[in-house]
Amino acid sequence: MSDQGPELPNFQPEAFPGAILAGAQSRLIPYGIPLRFFVAASMFQIVAWGLLTYGHADVSAFFGGYGVVLAALHALTLGVLAMTAMGASYQLLSVATGVVLKSLLLCRLSSWLYIPGTGLLVSAMFIGNTPVMLLGGVLAVAGLALFGVTVGTVFWQSKSLQATVRHGWVALISMTLLVVAGLSLIVDFNTGFLGVGLLPEHAKLALSHGLLGGYGFMGILVMGFSYVLVPMFVLSPTPNPKLAGVSLGVNLAGLILAIGGVLSGNTAAMIVAAVLGLIGAGIYLHLLLKALRTGMKRRLGLSFVMVRASWGLLIASIVIGGLAAIVPLDFNLLHLFGFILIFGWLLTFLTGILQRILPFLATMHAHKIGRPAPRMSEMGHQNITLKLHALCHGAALVLVSLGILLELDVLVLLGGGFGVVGAVAFLWFALGVSETVMTLYGKEEQSK
Amino acid sequence: MRHMVKRWRDNDVVHLDLRGLAPPEPMIKVLSEIDGGADYPIIVHLERDPIFLYQELEERGWSGRLMNEEQNNASGEAVVMIELKPDVTR
Numbered sequence: 236m237s238d239q240g241p242e243l244p245n246f247q248p249e250a251f252p253g254a255i256l257a258g259a260q261s262r263l264i265p266y267g268i269p270l271r272f273f274v275a276a277s278m279f280q281i282v283a284w285g286l287l288t289y290g291h292a293d294v295s296a297f298f299g300g301y302g303v304v305l306a307a308l309h310a311l312t313l314g315v316l317a318m319t320a321m322g323a324s325y326q327l328l329s330v331a332t333g334v335v336l337k338s339l340l341l342c343r344l345s346s347w348l349y350i351p352g353t354g355l356l357v358s359a360m361f362i363g364n365t366p367v368m369l370l371g372g373v374l375a376v377a378g379l380a381l382f383g384v385t386v387g388t389v390f391w392q393s394k395s396l397q398a399t400v401r402h403g404w405v406a407l408i409s410m411t412l413l414v415v416a417g418l419s420l421i422v423d424f425n426t427g428f429l430g431v432g433l434l435p436e437h438a439k440l441a442l443s444h445g446l447l448g449g450y451g452f453m454g455i456l457v458m459g460f461s462y463v464l465v466p467m468f469v470l471s472p473t474p475n476p477k478l479a480g481v482s483l484g485v486n487l488a489g490l491i492l493a494i495g496g497v498l499s500g501n502t503a504a505m506i507v508a509a510v511l512g513l514i515g516a517g518i519y520l521h522l523l524l525k526a527l528r529t530g531m532k533r534r535l536g537l538s539f540v541m542v543r544a545s546w547g548l549l550i551a552s553i554v555i556g557g558l559a560a561i562v563p564l565d566f567n568l569l570h571l572f573g574f575i576l577i578f579g580w581l582l583t584f585l586t587g588i589l590q591r592i593l594p595f596l597a598t599m600h601a602h603k604i605g606r607p608a609p610r611m612s613e614m615g616h617q618n619i620t621l622k623l624h625a626l627c628h629g630a631a632l633v634l635v636s637l638g639i640l641l642e643l644d645v646l647v648l649l650g651g652g653f654g655v656v657g658a659v660a661f662l663w664f665a666l667g668v669s670e671t672v673m674t675l676y677g678k679e680e681q682s683k
Numbered sequence: 684m685r686h687m688v689k690r691w692r693d694n695d696v697v698h699l700d701l702r703g704l705a706p707p708e709p710m711i712k713v714l715s716e717i718d719g720g721a722d723y724p725i726i727v728h729l730e731r732d733p734i735f736l737y738q739e740l741e742e743r744g745w746s747g748r749l750m751n752e753e754q755n756n757a758s759g760e761a762v763v764m765i766e767l768k769p770d771v772t773r
C-alpha cells in the first residue's frame with residue numbers, strides 16, 4: 236500500500252500525471268488515516284447524544300457507576316474528542332512541525348485497536364459488563380499508547396512550535412495518569428480495592444480522572460493545538476510563546492490543585508484551582524482573540540462562531556466547577572459542570588475546528604494530485620449540514636443544561652434529540668467532504 | 684536561527700527568502716506581498732513545502748509550484764515559484 240494517497244486498491248500516486256508534489260508532500264499522510272478517525276468520531280457523536288437521550292431520566296441522578304450515562308460520557312470523550320484529536324494530530328502535527336511521521340503502521344495500528352476498543356468499552360459501560368469493559372479499556376488504552384508514542388516522537392524531534400509541544404507533553408502525561416485511573420476504576424467495580432490503605436476512594440478517583448481527562452488530556456491538548464491551528468486558519472502571527480507557557484504553567488498548577496483538592500476533600504484548594512484555571516484560560520483567550528483581531532482572514536464563517544462559543548463555555552465550565560466545589564448538590568452543579576466541560580467547551584471547539592480541517596485536508600490532497608479543488612465552502616453540503624448542526628448543537632446545549640439545573644428530564648430528552656439531529660447532520664457533512672476527495676482520487680485512477 | 688526576510692529582484696522575478704520564520708509567518712509574508720498588488724512572479728525560499736499556502740494562492744488567482752522537489756529533503760530548502768494565473772489580470 237502506498238503511503239501517499241488514500242487507501243484505494245492499486246493506488247500509485249507517483250504515476251499520476253499531475254503529481255508534481257507527490258514526493259515532497261510526504262508529510263501529507265494517506266487520506267484514509269485521518270478520515271477513519273474523523274468518520275468514527277462523527278458516528279460516535281450520534282451514539283453519545285443518542286445514549287444521553289435514551290438515559291435522559293438518569294442524567295441528573297448520576298452519581299458514578301456504570302450505565303447509560305457513563306456510556307454516553309465515554310462515547311463522547313473517547314469516541315469523539317480523543318478520536319478527533321488523534322486524527323488531527325497524525326495529519327496536522329507533521330505538516331505543522333515539518334517532522335515526517337516515522338511509521339504510518341503505528342497510526343493504522345492505533346486505529347485498529349482504538350476504534351473497536353472504544354466501541355467495546357462504551358457498550359460494556361452501557362450494559363455493565365466489567366470483564367468486557369476491561370477488554371475494551373485495554374484495547375483503547377493500547378491505541379492511545381501508540382498515539383502517545385507517535386506524537387511524542389514528533390514533539391521530541393520538533394524544533395519549532397514550542398508552545399504546542401510543551402502543551403503536548405503535559406497532555407500526554409495527563410493521558411497516562413488518566414488511563415491508569417480509568418483502568419483502576421474498572422477493576423474496582425469487581426474487586427473494591429480502592430479506598431483501602433492509602434488508595435483513593437472510588438468516587439474521588441473517578442472525579443480526579445474526569446478532571447485529568449477534561450482539562451488535562453483533552454483541554455491542554457486542545458489549547459496547545461489552538462496555538463498552531465487558529466493562526467493557520469486566520470493567517471495571523473504566532474501567539475507569544477512565553478505567554479502561552481505562562482498560561483500552561485498556571486493551568487497545570489490549577490489542575491494539580493484541583494485534583495489534590497478532590498482527593499483530600501479540601502474545598503479551599505478547589506476554589507483556588509478554579510481561580511488559577513480562570514487566569515490560565517484568560518491568558519489563552521487573550522492570545523487567541525488577538526490572533527483573530529490581527530489575522531488576515533476576516534470572514535471566518537460558522538466554524539469560528541463555534542470556536543468562539545466554545546471559549547465562552549470554557550470559562551463557564553471553570554466558574555461552574557468552582558461553584559460546584561462549594562455547593563455541589565444545589566442545582567445539580569456538579570452534573571452541569573461535567574456537561575458544560577465535555578459537551579460544551581470540548582465538543583463545541585472540536586466540531587468547530589473539524590469542520591474547518593476536513594475541507595482543508597481535502598484541498599491539500601487535491602493539490603497534491605494536481606486536481607482543481609472544489610471551493611472549501613461548497614464541500615459537504617455545508618449550507619444545510621453545518622448550519623443544521625450548529626443550530627441543533629446550540630439548542631441541545633441550552634436544553635440539556637436547563638434540564639439538569641431544573642431537574643426536568645423532559646428538557647434533557649428534548650435536548651438530546653436535538654443533539655442527535657445535529658450529529659447526524661455533522662456526519663452527513665463529513666461523509667460529503669470525504670466523498671469529494673475519494674472522487675478526486677477516483678478520477679486520477681481512471682485517467683491513468 | 685535567522686529571522687530576517689531577504690528580498691531581492693532577479694530580472695522580472697522577486698525572490699523572498701523566508702527561511703527561519705516560524706509558521707504561519709512565511710505564508711503571511713507571501714500573501715501580504717500578493718495582496719499588496721504584486722503582478723510579478725515570485726520565487727519563495729522556505730524550509731519546507733508550504734502545504735497550506737497553495738489553497739490561499741488558488742483563492743487569489745495565483746498558482747504555486749515546488750521547483751526543487753528532489754533536492755528538497757536533502758538541502759533543507761524548498762523553492763516555490765508563485766505566479767499570477769494566465770487568465771487573471773490585476
Ligand code: HEM
Pocket residue numbers: 298299300301305308309312313316317372373375376413414416417418420421437438441442443444445446447448449452453573
Ligand atoms: C479523554 C478521555 C476520558 C475522559 C475525558 C473521561 C472522563 C470521565 C468522566 C468525566 C467521568 C465521570 C467522573 C465522575 O463520576 O465523577 C469518568 C468516569 C469513568 N471513566 Fe473516564 N474518561 C476518559 C477516558 C477513560 C478511559 C480510557 C477509561 C478506561 C480505560 C475510563 C474509565 C472510566 C470509568 C470506569 C469511570 C467510572 C467511574 C465511576 O464509577 O463513577 N475513562 N470518565
